[in-house]
Amino acid sequence: LARLRARLVKSNNALGKGLLVLLSQDKIDDDVWDDIEETLLLADLGTDATTELVDSLRERVKIEGHRDAEGVRSMLREELTKLIDPSMDRSVASDRRGDRPAVVMVVGVNGVGKTTTIGKMARVLVAEDKDVLLGAADTFRAAAAEQLQTWGARVGVPTVRSDVDGADPASVAYEAVKAGIDQEVDVVMVDTAGRLQNKVGLMDELGKIKRVIEKQAEVDEVLLVLDATTGQNGLNQAKVFSEVVNVTGIVLTKLDGTAKGGIVVAIQRRLGVPVKLVGLGEGADDLAPFVVEDFVDALLE
Numbered sequence: 001l002a003r004l005r006a007r008l009v010k011s012n013n014a015l016g017k018g019l020l021v022l023l024s025q026d027k028i029d030d031d032v033w034d035d036i037e038e039t040l041l042l043a044d045l046g047t048d049a050t051t052e053l054v055d056s057l058r059e060r061v062k063i064e065g066h067r068d069a070e071g072v073r074s075m076l077r078e079e080l081t082k083l084i085d086p087s088m089d090r091s092v093a094s095d096r097r098g099d100r101p102a103v104v105m106v107v108g109v110n111g112v113g114k115t116t117t118i119g120k121m122a123r124v125l126v127a128e129d130k131d132v133l134l135g136a137a138d139t140f141r142a143a144a145a146e147q148l149q150t151w152g153a154r155v156g157v158p159t160v161r162s163d164v165d166g167a168d169p170a171s172v173a174y175e176a177v178k179a180g181i182d183q184e185v186d187v188v189m190v191d192t193a194g195r196l197q198n199k200v201g202l203m204d205e206l207g208k209i210k211r212v213i214e215k216q217a218e219v220d221e222v223l224l225v226l227d228a229t230t231g232q233n234g235l236n237q238a239k240v241f242s243e244v245v246n247v248t249g250i251v252l253t254k255l256d257g258t259a260k261g262g263i264v265v266a267i268q269r270r271l272g273v274p275v276k277l278v279g280l281g282e283g284a285d286d287l288a289p290f291v292v293e294d295f296v297d298a299l300l301e
């Protein structure tokens with residue numbers, strides 16, 4: 001945990017340090033406010049959130065006057081926390097619903113880290129003594145099912161997949177959920193394909209997977225995986241996916257590879273859906289629940 005925290009700090013240091021230095025100056029004139037705005041935009045906070053944050057900071061500085069370093073830190077802590085909204089439910093469905101498992105669908109563009117995230121999540125759930133089953137509904141790339149199964153074997157959970165290349169993804173998802181119900185597991189996680197270049201095909205496919213699963217069990221969670229290093233691109237992807245499926249939570253991966261932690265804020269605002277988990281590396285333990293207070297503390301470390 002300390003190691004993950006250190007990575008979170010590293011990825012956010014530029015933003016937090018910049019703000020602390022700028023706001024601790026004796027005189028905060030328009031030039032300084034411009035610099036603050038630029039710092040926020042550079043950290044991928046997005047224009048809406050940047051404007052809102054700058055406005056509220058300006059208002060407070062005007063009313064409350066100059067603050068020492070500790071005062072600036074606590075003001076920033078309050079305002080950033082408000083912006084990221086600690087009241088959102090960030091739990092991930094992983095408990096049985098009556099006589100069936102929780103069903104989690106994982107969506108996102110190829111390469112963002114879907115399969116890796118499922119592997120990491122499975123490991124966390126196994127450590128919590130939960131029975132997990134994986135479904136390899138990304139049947140488009142032969143390697144995808146293989147990779148998921150490898151992760152499953154690594155963390156000790158079974159994977160339902162098709163032996164045929166290009167099998168119907170919805171039928172694999174159906175079989176996985178059926179196996180999960182029969183085997184009375186706690187949670188079934190379904191990996192899906194993410195060929196965004198074929199938007200219509202993708203919409204049809206994801207929609208169909210969901211409908212077919214729902215012949216047996218509700219889909220309790222649709223996690224959208226986004227790569228934090230892709231900035232605005234990630235936001236556009238988020239929009240496309242949220243038009244297709246009802247996204248219930250975001251997993252932001254590769255936060256270890258960017259200094260632009262502000263993307264958390266921008267994505268949440270765009271989708272109105274909470275960031276629930278963050279990926280901080282390629283290893284099996286490099287996944288953390290998103291805790292607003294920890295994130296803000298890491299920003300201001």
Ligand code: GDP
Pocket residue numbers: 108109110111112113114115116117253254255256257278279280281282286
């Ligand atoms: P998928 O196509 O969406 O299933 O993506 P993969 O799970 O295959 O991941 C693509 C690449 O991103 C792999 O090399 C992963 O090791 C890497 N990756 C996934 N999550 C993270 C993360 O949080 N941090 C870093 N640095 N790399 C990650």
